Amino acid sequence: MDGFQAYGAGKAGGVFDPQTFFRQPQTIVRVLCWLFSIVILGCVANEGYTNRPEDFQEFCIFNRNQNACSYAISMGTLCFLCSTAFLALDVYFPQISGVKDRKKAVMADIGVSALWSLVWFVGFCFLANQWQVSQIEDIPLNEGAAAARASIIFSFFSVFTWAVQCLLAVYTFKLGADSVTFSGEYIDPNQQEALEEAPPTEA
Incomplete structure (x- = not known):
């Protein structure tokens, strides 16, 4: 039972190892999703608006x-928060003692990752299309062009990083379904030791 794995993690109660955690493929991809959302958000929020000399409004x-910039900023913000939340869940995941709770967390990861992959595919198509039909005179001195292209490129990358994250979660789910030989709750190792050391009660 020492090698027991429940949905990609051992029994609850283990010590958190940062080196092992950040070397996991799931963590690496999750960090990439987090970074890409920051890049998209930063590019559009900082350089996504401009104005011509004769205009007084950005x-x-x-x-x-306006919907294109609003979409990129909103999705970038939500993706950043979602990635942060799931990174925190990944850190806490080995401490979850219930197999059913672990299963729910992995299933949520699958659903959310698939959804974000779709969201960024729509975002990439939307931003790329709007940039393609933009008028040259609306972008004096090519201001903001690099940021616009960067947001489009990283939206494209985000489609694949979230898709890979979804596949990794599916793999974890299958691994858990194959390795868990019983259902319900399993006992924390510390609790198990306490039960074994406790003297038998008299009838």
Whole structure:
């Protein structure tokens, strides 16, 4: 039972090892998703708006479509928060003692990762299309062009990082389904030792 694995992690109560954690493929991909969301958010929020000398109001550099900039900023913010939350869950995951709770966490990871992959695919298509039809005169001195291209590129990358994250979660789910030989709760090692050391009660 020492080698027991429940959905990719051993029994609850183990010591957290940062080196092992950050070397896991799941963690690496999760960090990439987190970084890409920051890049997209930063590019559009900082350089996604401009104005021509004769205008007095800023407009979105993506074909003057406010929805394009709003989409990128909103999704970048939500993706950043979601990635942060799941990174925290990954850290806490080995401490979850219930097999059913671990299963729910892995299933949530599968669903959320698949959803974000779809969201960024839509975002990539939307931003790329709006940038393609943008007017040259709306971007004086090519201001913000690099940021626009970067947000499009990293939206494209995000489609694959979240898809890979989904596949890793599916693998973890299958691993857990194959390795768990019983259902319900399993006892924390510390609790198990306490039960073994406790004297038998008299009838």
